[in-house]
Amino acid sequence: MRSTSRTETFPAHTPAASQIFTTVLSHxxxxxxxxxxxxxxSAAAVTKAVRPLLxxxxxxxxxxxxxxxxxxxxxxxxxxxxxxxxxxxxxxxxGELIGVLTDLCCRIRLARRVPLTxxxxxxxxxxxxELAHELLVEAEDFGAPVLGLGVAVSGEVxxxxxxxxxxxxxxxxxxxxxxxxATTTGLPxxxxxxxxxxxxxxxxxxxxxxxxxxxxxxxxxxxxxxLVVNGRVVAGAHGVAGEIGHVTVDPAGPPCHCGNRGCVExxxxxxxxxxxxREATGxxxxxxxxxxxxxxxxxxxxxxxxxxxxxxxxxxxATVANLLGPERVIISGEGLAAYDLFAEQIRDAFxxxxxxxxxxCDVQTRPLPFEEWARGxxxxxxxxxxxxxxxxxxx
Amino acid sequence: MRSTSRTETFPAHTPAASQIFTTVLSHxxxxxxxxxxxxxxSAAAVTKAVRPLLxxxxxxxxxxxxxxxxxxxxxxxxxxxxxxxxxxxxxxxxGELIGVLTDLCCRIRLARRVPLTxxxxxxxxxxxxELAHELLVEAEDFGAPVLGLGVAVSGEVxxxxxxxxxxxxxxxxxxxxxxxxATTTGLPxxxxxxxxxxxxxxxxxxxxxxxxxxxxxxxxxxxxxxLVVNGRVVAGAHGVAGEIGHVTVDPAGPPCHCGNRGCVExxxxxxxxxxxxREATGxxxxxxxxxxxxxxxxxxxxxxxxxxxxxxxxxxxATVANLLGPERVIISGEGLAAYDLFAEQIRDAFxxxxxxxxxxCDVQTRPLPFEEWARGxxxxxxxxxxxxxxxxxxx
DNA sequence: TTCTTTCATTGACAGCGGAAAATAAGAGCC
DNA sequence: GGCTCTTATTTTCCGCTGTCAATGAAAGAA
Numbered sequence: 001m002r003s004t005s006r007t008e009t010f011p012a013h014t015p016a017a018s019q020i021f022t023t024v025l026s027h028x029x030x031x032x033x034x035x036x037x038x039x040x041x042s043a044a045a046v047t048k049a050v051r052p053l054l055x056x057x058x059x060x061x062x063x064x065x066x067x068x069x070x071x072x073x074x075x076x077x078x079x080x081x082x083x084x085x086x087x088x089x090x091x092x093x094x095g096e097l098i099g100v101l102t103d104l105c106c107r108i109r110l111a112r113r114v115p116l117t118x119x120x121x122x123x124x125x126x127x128x129x130e131l132a133h134e135l136l137v138e139a140e141d142f143g144a145p146v147l148g149l150g151v152a153v154s155g156e157v158x159x160x161x162x163x164x165x166x167x168x169x170x171x172x173x174x175x176x177x178x179x180x181x182a183t184t185t186g187l188p189x190x191x192x193x194x195x196x197x198x199x200x201x202x203x204x205x206x207x208x209x210x211x212x213x214x215x216x217x218x219x220x221x222x223x224x225x226x227l228v229v230n231g232r233v234v235a236g237a238h239g240v241a242g243e244i245g246h247v248t249v250d251p252a253g254p255p256c257h258c259g260n261r262g263c264v265e266x267x268x269x270x271x272x273x274x275x276x277x278r279e280a281t282g283x284x285x286x287x288x289x290x291x292x293x294x295x296x297x298x299x300x301x302x303x304x305x306x307x308x309x310x311x312x313x314x315x316x317x318a319t320v321a322n323l324l325g326p327e328r329v330i331i332s333g334e335g336l337a338a339y340d341l342f343a344e345q346i347r348d349a350f351x352x353x354x355x356x357x358x359x360x361c362d363v364q365t366r367p368l369p370f371e372e373w374a375r376g377x378x379x380x381x382x383x384x385x386x387x388x389x390x391x392x393x394x395x
Numbered sequence: 396m397r398s399t400s401r402t403e404t405f406p407a408h409t410p411a412a413s414q415i416f417t418t419v420l421s422h423x424x425x426x427x428x429x430x431x432x433x434x435x436x437s438a439a440a441v442t443k444a445v446r447p448l449l450x451x452x453x454x455x456x457x458x459x460x461x462x463x464x465x466x467x468x469x470x471x472x473x474x475x476x477x478x479x480x481x482x483x484x485x486x487x488x489x490g491e492l493i494g495v496l497t498d499l500c501c502r503i504r505l506a507r508r509v510p511l512t513x514x515x516x517x518x519x520x521x522x523x524x525e526l527a528h529e530l531l532v533e534a535e536d537f538g539a540p541v542l543g544l545g546v547a548v549s550g551e552v553x554x555x556x557x558x559x560x561x562x563x564x565x566x567x568x569x570x571x572x573x574x575x576x577a578t579t580t581g582l583p584x585x586x587x588x589x590x591x592x593x594x595x596x597x598x599x600x601x602x603x604x605x606x607x608x609x610x611x612x613x614x615x616x617x618x619x620x621x622l623v624v625n626g627r628v629v630a631g632a633h634g635v636a637g638e639i640g641h642v643t644v645d646p647a648g649p650p651c652h653c654g655n656r657g658c659v660e661x662x663x664x665x666x667x668x669x670x671x672x673r674e675a676t677g678x679x680x681x682x683x684x685x686x687x688x689x690x691x692x693x694x695x696x697x698x699x700x701x702x703x704x705x706x707x708x709x710x711x712x713a714t715v716a717n718l719l720g721p722e723r724v725i726i727s728g729e730g731l732a733a734y735d736l737f738a739e740q741i742r743d744a745f746x747x748x749x750x751x752x753x754x755x756c757d758v759q760t761r762p763l764p765f766e767e768w769a770r771g772x773x774x775x776x777x778x779x780x781x782x783x784x785x786x787x788x789x790x
Numbered sequence: 791t792t793c794t795t796t797c798a799t800t801g802a803c804a805g806c807g808g809a810a811a812a813t814a815a816g817a818g819c820c
Numbered sequence: 821g822g823c824t825c826t827t828a829t830t831t832t833c834c835g836c837t838g839t840c841a842a843t844g845a846a847a848g849a850a
Contacts, residue, residue: 014806033828045807047830072827073815156752166751213632227718229624236720237608238752243717246750248710251645260748315643319714322638323622325631353655355641356561357551357633409837428797440838442799467796468846 008085008147010386011056016041017049018386021058024080025105025382026204029062031075050078057084058104080105086144087385088135088187089378090128091152091194091370094119094169094221098370099131101139101146102378106205110138111371119170125177129184136185149187150381151177152194152373154222156239159380162191165239169222190377190384195242196233197376198332198368199226203233204379207330207366214328215320217244219313219335223265229324245269249315264316268309270335276305292338303341310342314349321350321358328362336367403480403542405781406451411436412444413781416453419473420500420777421599424457426470445473452479453499475500481539482780483530483582484773485523486547486589486765489514489564489616494526495769496534496541501600501777505533506766514565520572524579531580544582545776546572547589547768549617551634554775557586560634564617585772585779590637591628592771593727593763594621598628599774602725602761609723610715612639614708614730618660624719640664644710659711663704665730671700687733698736705737709744716745716753723757731762 012018016039023039024030030038032046039046053059062077082103091098094116101110114131116124132149139146155167162178164170178189192200199216202208208216208228216226223245227234234241245265246258253262254272266272270288277285277294280301285291295302317329331339331346343365350363407413411434418434419425425433427441434441448454457472477498486493489511496505509526511519527544534541550562557573559565573584587595594611597603603611603623611621618640622629629636640660641653648657649667661667665683672680672689675696680686690697712724726734726741738760745758 016807031828032830042808043829044809044831048807070817071825072817073829075828168751211632225718229629230627232625234624234719236753237606237722238720238755240716240720240750240752241718243750243753246717246748247714248644248748249646251710252647258750260750315646319642320718321635322641323620323636323715323718324629325633325635327632353641353643355638355653355655356563356635358631358635358638360633411837426797427799437839438798439800439840443838466794466848468798468844470797 008145010058010388011052012049012386013388014049016045017053020046020049021053021080021386022204024059024078026209029077029079031077033075035078054078057081082107083142083144085385086139086142086146087378087381088132088139088146088149089152089197089374089376089381090131090149091197091373091377092116092124092128092154092170093370097124097127097131098374099135100371100374100378101135101142102375102382103142103144104382106201106375106379106382108371108375109142110135111374113370121170121172121175121177121180124170125180125184128181132181132185132187146187148190148378148381148385149181149185150190150192150197150377150379150384151181152192152197152377152380153177154194154224157191157193157196158239159190159192159196159235162189164191188381188384190380192377192380193235193239194373194376195224195226196235197380198373199228199233199376200379200383201372201376202226202330202366203228206368207328207364211327213324213326214330215242215317215324215326216330216332217313217317217320218333219268219331220333221270223269223313223316223333223335225316225320227320227324227326244316244320247316247319249312249319253312264312267312268335273305273309273338276308277302280305288334288338292341295338295341306338306341307345310345311349313342314346314351315353317346317363318350318353318355318358321361322353322355325358326361328364331363331365332368332372334370336365339365339367403540405453405783406447407444407781408783409444411440412448415441415444416448416475416781417599419454420475421604424472424474426472428470430473449473452476477502478537478539480780481534481537481541482773482776483527483534483541483544484547484592484769484771484776485526485544486592486768486772487511487519487523487549487565488765492519492522492526493765493769494530495766495773496530496537497770497773497777498537498539499777501596501770501774503766503770504537505530506769508765516565516567516570516572516575519565520575520579523576527576527580527582541582543585543773543776543780544576544580545585545587545592545772545774545779546576547587547592547772547775548572549589549619552586552588552591553634554585554587554591554630557584559586583776583779585775587772587775588630588634589768589771590619590621591630592775593768594623594628594771595774595778596767596771597621597725597761598623601763602723602759606722608719608721609725610637610712610719610721611725611727612708612712612715613728614663614726615728616665618664618708618711618730619728620711620715622715622719622721639711639715642711642714644707644714648707659707662707663730668700668704668733671703672697675700683729683733687736690733690736701733701736702740705740706744708737709741709746710748712741712758713745713748713750713753716756717748717750720753721756723759726758726760727763727767729765731760734760 082105156165225242225244250262256263256266477500551560620637620639645657651658651661
């Protein structure tokens with residue numbers, strides 16, 4: 001038995017097999033017949049695809065709990081064996097790294113946060129490697145190999161090349177992050193834009209499961225958007241996509257750091273809200289938390305700032321709905337802490353600006369901590385693993 | 396030899412074969428090796444896919460003209476035999492039907508326009524059938540069978556079902572147009588949204604050829620948008636997509652017929668421009684043609700209206716670019732007659748509002764007459780034919 | 791003529807996924 | 821318990837696709 005697990009590969013190279021695996025991963029324990037139906041294949045195909053996956057332990061037979069129909073042979077359930085393998089996901093924010101160790105089912109087993117004082121590539125890389133090593137050591141207790149590392153970074157990311165093209169937040173340009181992280185951690189590395197990583201997690205396990213067209217809108221320091229069209233995450237021709245934060249909703253609006261005026265982010269981003277509240281009240285508000293507190297205390301003028309932010313977000317969502325016709329829009333991000341302050345305005349602005357059947361789009365909120373973003377990064381690593389498509393291996 | 400050609404089917408049912416056919420259709424005469432490269436297949440696969448298509452006359456060997464490399468066996472070219480089959484495309488506008496007879500290469504052989512006085516379903520259907528019959532009769536001269544009819548209608552269209560869900564322009568709701576037209580014409584019918592049909596034509600033969608992410612923006616009575624993401628035309632979950640005309644670019648802007656304010660269409664649609672010029676000048680401008688003339692005559696206040704329209708269009712395009720990151724945006728539509736009046740504003744507004752690498756998107760104009768939209772309708776019929784996927788046959 | 795180069799074709803072959811038949815595993819009934 | 825009915829899963833072919841490696845074909849060059 002070889003000791004290195006680095007070269008472990010997934011025993012299902014056909015599109016159909018990895019699609020069946022993904023279906024089972026995403027839709028919990030399934031009977032083979034149900035999996036066949038969902039994947040649009042024959043039952044025989046499922047049996048054949050499942051066999052090697054069972055043999056290698058990636059899938060296991062699940063206990064058949066719950067009511068069974070009175071008639072016929074009882075179905076046997078198949079599910080992914082989470083304990084079979086582990087993955088690490090890291091989300092890089094301006095101030096800290098959020099790392100999670102997940103199992104093959106992408107369930108979070110451990111979570112760690114480490115502060116980040118220096119945003120230079122070398123420093124972030126060193127911290128990431130340290131965090132990954134820490135999780136690798138702890139992973140030994142779980143008795144399963146760690147098969148990949150996913151890193152989620154805001155900005156323009158070229159996932160295929162594993163490179164960060166441009167991250168305004170970190171002030172990085174053309175950093176071959178996957179390659180660098182692979183050499184320092186010894187793991188296969190996948191790099192993806194942070195919102196797209198979160199979108200993958202939602203597509204597999206969250207409110208986007210089973211949908212072929214949906215959007216994830218993240219509200220917080222920045223305002224971002226992950227799009228799924230025809231079942232695929234949209235990456236854009238130049239690595240840019242989903243920049244809902246820089247959709248103009250009011251040409252007479254406040255200037256944005258991007259150089260334009262009236263972007264959603266310039267009205268509803270945390271920095272914008274805080275500075276707008278300062279202007280309106282004269283109170284030296286420090287951060288978003290304090291801003292929310294002031295709003296709840298009923299300080300005059302604060303609620304209006306949130307109302308305007310909600311309107312901007314609602315318009316941005318309507319724009320997405322008008323252009324792409326998604327089935328659902330999932331609102332998430334730290335900014336949801338203030339959701340009660342602008343829920344109504346989001347909904348009203350969306351309804352007013354959504355055109356025709358686009359208004360039938362289901363807009364819902366999901367509070368997701370940063371650990372969920374890191375989980376999304378792990379999900380991209382799992383994607384790379386099951387598609388046996390690791391552009392950047394450890395050597 | 397059977398006389399009925401209605402049941403003629405395409406002899407390539409595999410995805411690979413129809414992909415190779417589409418590649419040859421779209422990229423002109425190709426060597427087999429070149430076709431293999433473009434389709435991502437082996438040369439052997441091309442040889443095998445091409446053989447039955449040659450046998451049935453859909454493809455032919457093309458004369459090898461032009462410079463050949465000095466060395467090696469000269470390549471033999473393959474191209475689609477346009478004369479092998481014919482298709483009819485019809486674009487329905489508020490005032491007329493535009494019909495074209497195209498060959499299998501989707502080259503327009505004949506074009507006809509008939510006025511439309513009544514927009515009721517029955518009347519439009521009768522006129523469409525009449526137009527189709529006229530073209531069918533003329534088609535006999537070409538000695539090739541007519542294998543399909545494509546109809547392009549503005550509004551929400553369910554292509555798979557062949558139904559018009561809602562067309563505000565025609566005031567139709569849930570009209571099973573494909574079924575109705577199939578029974579009156581005896582042809583397999585494909586129904587598609589008009590802008591998406593035009594987008595298919597651009598994807599195959601126009602400025603979108605070879606691109607996996609681009610957008611077509613149509614400027615005219617309405618402002619529409621066809622989107623191609625990951626190589627596929629976006630249809631949206633509810634049949635709505637690409638409603639750039641109802642993207643809000645100025646919440647303080649004029650009211651739109653959709654009930655909202657400041658939509659692109661409410662600023663840059665023909666009706667909006669005309670009425671805005673009337674307000675500004677007091678001249679009872681009748682239509683867009685007259686409006687353009689006034690602008691060119693330098694009547695005070697008219698150019699400003701166009702400038703504002705250009706700004707709105709540029710912002711709308713920037714919104715598309717920010718959300719989807721297309722490689723190219725193609726501006727077309729009757730409104731291009733006025734393009735010199737707002738080209739600068741479109742470009743400036745786009746550049747100002749495009750975020751990061753989204754600004755690298757190539758924005759270009761293509762004047763395309765309505766016949767080109769009808770050709771797009773024919774292209775959708777060809778699509779249905781080669782994918783052997785006719786939801787609505789003649790019986 | 792013979793060699794070289796490049797394009798195209800052929801034939802063997804592996805593997806996928808489907809259809810249909812066979813098998814498995816209950817539950818109910820006698 | 822044995823039989824039957826029903827539904828889930830597996831097995832057994834079987835056709836088909838696309839690849840590989842080898843071969844053929846069609847030039848120009850030596």
